[in-house]
Amino acid sequence: MESxxxxxFENIKLEVESTANDSLVVKSTxxxxxxxxxxxxxASDEASKLSEYEDYRPGVARIEKNNKSHNxxxxxxxxxxxxxxxxxxxxxFKTDVAKISFECDTSDYSTMxxxxxxxLNSFAHEFSIERRDIKACLTYKKTNGKMEHKIIIYxxxxxxxxHSRRLVTEDGEILKxxxxxxxxxxxTCKCSPSCYRCLRSYENQKIHEILDREHALKFLKQxx
Numbered sequence: 001m002e003s004x005x006x007x008x009f010e011n012i013k014l015e016v017e018s019t020a021n022d023s024l025v026v027k028s029t030x031x032x033x034x035x036x037x038x039x040x041x042x043a044s045d046e047a048s049k050l051s052e053y054e055d056y057r058p059g060v061a062r063i064e065k066n067n068k069s070h071n072x073x074x075x076x077x078x079x080x081x082x083x084x085x086x087x088x089x090x091x092x093f094k095t096d097v098a099k100i101s102f103e104c105d106t107s108d109y110s111t112m113x114x115x116x117x118x119x120l121n122s123f124a125h126e127f128s129i130e131r132r133d134i135k136a137c138l139t140y141k142k143t144n145g146k147m148e149h150k151i152i153i154y155x156x157x158x159x160x161x162x163h164s165r166r167l168v169t170e171d172g173e174i175l176k177x178x179x180x181x182x183x184x185x186x187x188t189c190k191c192s193p194s195c196y197r198c199l200r201s202y203e204n205q206k207i208h209e210i211l212d213r214e215h216a217l218k219f220l221k222q223x224x
Contacts, residue, residue, distance in 0.1 A: 096160030114216035122182035
């Protein structure tokens with residue numbers, strides 16, 4: 001089931017689209033170089049092993065220039081193959097999804113990450129649900145040389161629980177309420193650039209330094 005609505009808040013258009021039991025691809029940020037013959041592999045964090053390959057460069061799809069042969073991982077001696085192919089692990093995750101598109105400048109990655117986490121926190125407060133029950137990510141594309149980001153909010157449980165789809169209503173009042181609550185949460189905090197009261201959490205600790213309360217607040221105030 002799919003729902004799609006376009007709203008206009010303070011002369012700025014937003015589009016929200018929701019789907020039930022949609023598919024998301026979760027991809028690992030790490031990778032492996034694997035021998036197609038014996039299954040021997042080198043993980044992305046094994047720098048010393050990767051450095052043995054003369055043709056290794058970050059992101060290269062195949063490496064093979066190594067004077068040393070590797071051992072067969074099943075105890076069958078040396079492998080005759082020297083070529084390793086890069087693989088990344090991923091899996092498909094089905095859940096309920098809501099995608100928010102903004103017809104304004106969304107090019108700044110730090111700002112949009114901050115907006116995303118502000119909306120997540122507000123959403124959890126607005127609907128009295130556990131913050132860990134919903135998650136989000138940014139999707140992006142480059143148009144006319146400028147990056148455009150969209151926010152995807154999704155239920156954390158497989159199959160979905162209907163949380164994210166509650167954002168999508170014909171009149172847009174739910175989304176507006178979530179934005180207003182996010183503004184209030186940000187505006188009543190006086191930290192710089194962010195803290196656990198407004199944007200930070202255990203789950204986003206890797207990006208704490210780029211989350212910015214003031215940037216998120218400025219962006220969201222455009223819509224009220």
